[in-house]
Amino acid sequence: MDSLLNSSRPSVFCPGCSHEQVLHALDQALTGMGLSGEEVVIVSDIGCSGLFDTFFNTHAFHGLHGRALTYATGIKMARPDLKVIVTMGDGGLGIGGAHVLSTCRRNIDLTLLVLNNFNYGMTGGQCSSTTPQDALVGSGFLNKLEKPLDICQVAAAAGACYVSRASTYDKGLVEGLKKAIAFDGFSLVDIWGICPGRYTRRNKLTPKSIEADMAKLPDLGDYKTRNARAEYGHAYRQEAAKLQQAAEPVRIEATCTSPEQGRREVVVLGSAGQRIITAGELLCLAGASAGCHAAQKSDYPITVMRGHSVSEIILSDIEIEYTGIENPSVVIALAPEGVSRRKKMLTDLSPEALVIKASGIELPISPASVIEIDFKAEKIKPQDWALVALAVLADQNKVLTMDMLKAALKLRFRKAEYETAISMIENTKVRT
Amino acid sequence: MGLTLMEGNEAIGWGAMAAGCNFFAGYPITPATTIYNTMLRLLPPKGGVCLQGEDEIASIGFCLGAAMSGMKTMTATSGPGISLYSEQISFAIGSEIPIVIVDVQRLGPSTGSATKGADGDIQFLQWGNSGGLPVIVLAPVDVKDCYVLTMQAFNLAERYRCPVFLASNKEVSMTHETIDLDRLDPPQIEERRAADANHPFMPFGVNEEQLTPDFLAIGGRCLVRQTSSTHGMDGYITTDPEQIARMQERLDAKLKKSVSAFIYYDEYRVTGADTLVIAYGVTARAAMTAVKKMQHGNAKASLLILKTLWPVPEEFIREKAAPYKRVVMAEMNLGQYVREIQRLLTGKKIDFIGQMNGELIKPGQIQEVIQNG
Ligand code: SF4
Secondary structure: OOOOOOOOOOOOOOOOHHHHHHHHHHHHHHHHOOHHHEEEEEEEEEOHHHHHHEEEEEEEOOOOOOOOOOOOHHHHHHOOEEEEEEEEHHHHHHHHHHHHHHHHHHHOOEEEEEEEEEOOOOOOOOOOOOOOOOOOOOOOHHHOOOOOOOHHHHHHHHHHHEEEEEEOOOOOOOHHHHHHHHHHHHHHEEOOOOOOOOOHHHOOOOOOOOOHHHHHHOOOOOOHHOOOOOOHHHHHHHHHHHOOOOOOOOOOOOOOOOOOOOOOOEEEEEEOOOOOOHHHHHHHHHHHHHOOEEEEEEEEEOOOOOOEEEEEEEEEEOOOOOOOOOOEEEEOOHHHHHHHHOHEEEEEEEOOOOOEEOOOOOOOOOOEEEEEEEEOOOOHHHHHHHHHHHEEEEEHOOOHHHHHHHHHHHHOOHHHHHHHHHHHHHHHHHHH | OOOEEEEEHHHHHHHHHHOOEEEEEEOOOHHHHHHHHEEEEHHHHOOOEEEEEOOOOHHHHHHHHHHOOOOHHHHHHHHEHHHHHHHHHHHHHOOOOOOOEEEEEEEEOEEEEEEEEEEOOOOHHHHHHOOOOOOOOOOOOOHHHHHHHHHHHHHHHHHHHHHEEEEEEEEHHHEEEEHHHOOOOOOOOOOEEEEEOOOOOOOOOOOOOOOOOOOOOOOOOOOOOEEEEOEEEOOOOOOOOOHHHHHHHHHHHHHHHOOHHHHHHEEEEEOOOOEEEEEOOOOHHHHHHHHHOOOOOOOOOOEEEEEEOOOHHHHHHHHHOOOOOOEEEOOOOOOOOOOHHHHHOOOOOHHHHHHOOOOOOOOOHHHHHHHOO
């Protein structure tokens, strides 16, 4: 095949635009590599370079400004066999900078052609991320204040394995593009060119000056050795192949009998590290092991190691509608951090409610009955208080039974943890 | 057999798998993160792809690229992420890219409260795109809905080639609940309709009656074009007002005309009631408790739970409300969906109850409005 260009859609760039030359170079590179249109996807960004996809007879994806690499990544992960080429201007480079960096870090097999002409052509020649500070552009004095970006240095620093600088006018461009496209990993080619429509109206830029300016740029050093690694998709599939399929969700058999009917609300108030959420989960599992519906909500700060931890549990033999706590039948109060979060609820407790609290915890006055446990005297570690409190509750045959608690422990813990937990709860009688 | 204890977000993940999802990308954000965690656990070992984007824009971008390559994709976020998705959402609408987008709503505006629930994005989900075309929004009430409606969302995305939102809420998504997975009523799995690869392919080609174009994936024998620009049936830019108008009108009609095929709802009818409570999401649960508590008293009310919020099932709501004199709308915001209800039920007295304080609306609050208006 001699061309992948769409003969019925000739390009429409301004006369002399460097994009025109890159378009033909890319076509020659693709055909020179023996690629057919079906094997290639051109993902184009926004701006004049965003027209690229329309001139080719290949698969094409034209999306939002700066986001071309994101679509290309999705396409490549879905179809590793396709050659995915992204065209983007220096505008897309700036607005989509985060994606450029991340694509370098990922090393997914895409080729990014940066059609770098130092300004936003389509919108009127405003400054971009690569505009020289002394250039006259459509952004007034603003470009004087911002340093232009050398994307090749940035990409090399960000972990790219293949980075190259090229002038549109360089005879080796086609070969350079072929090499970049053939590279198994992310390749970035920063292609400098002239935008006669906007940029060179007020700035002097020639193929010669481009060559001279490029020669002045610092060498990229040994980034290739530094960054060499497997292509992302290969590595991804290799890692994924090592994984075990997730087990089907556990179905909990109703083997126990619930000591109570109707809706029972339990609130566990503690602090981070007291395994309050686990206790809530145990209660739900205990309920399910007696065929009850269960719901659990947790409340804790964004920080993990400190602050309050509150768990609200509802068990019911009929489906649970409202998931808020209205009239708790049991409150387990283990730390002031949790207690202070539910002051009002504690004041409003009904006379039928039961409070199990750690010694030393101060509670607002309420008509509820109280069981106090001196965990410290019993030498129980704070992370086990909640479990022991559940055992005390089971001992009262309130909300759950000892059988239910044991069934829950079996569901929740592995053997060793389970045995420790069982021996702990079997000693609770002594403690209350 | 037996109950399973599962978080709403986990159920969304399992529902997605059951619907055939094979591509997920997301960015961690409370209260949606556990969807990402679940997909990371479920997808890669099954040969699917789960990615973490560098931001939300990338995450949904990955999905759009993958969706056009034939994958069934999902992403999940919360209000701040939906805001960043916005431009990509407009793209998916206008360029007919199937994708399921979960919004686990949290209390806004802006960063707001990461761990507090709200239904504050309900109008935003519909109108947060440029161009103002309709979208599909489904709202789960509980863990069961998280599973089944996610499946429906995938089906609708495939059927209509469009983004479908699951408007969850921290209070549904991060609540662990028992679910009987063996007694669900899962829908048949649907796939987007493939175009005949032996005929010249028009990526947005439709015949006279057809509202959704047939699909071919990027990478097949037929060349496929996708573009965010205003396009004709061939996927090339067009400036022809007639073509443009036809396309816009089709996109508008595609969902609005079809909504009767996907009205998901629940109801609780109380004989002798002259009030209808309308609610969705987690608030529907408080409303259910409220109407049940009052069903034997003087002030009775029935309940309509909407699970398809957008496009507004207008005829359906009118019909359901017809027997009642009064409507009470309850939602976890300061009055969003009630605007639709007011617009539809002009002859009725409409009382509203809403709040934005991070707390659930209590059954008692709804009872009070049913009682006193
Ligand atoms: S404005 Fe510049 S970049 Fe755009 S087509 Fe014209 S010369 Fe080329």
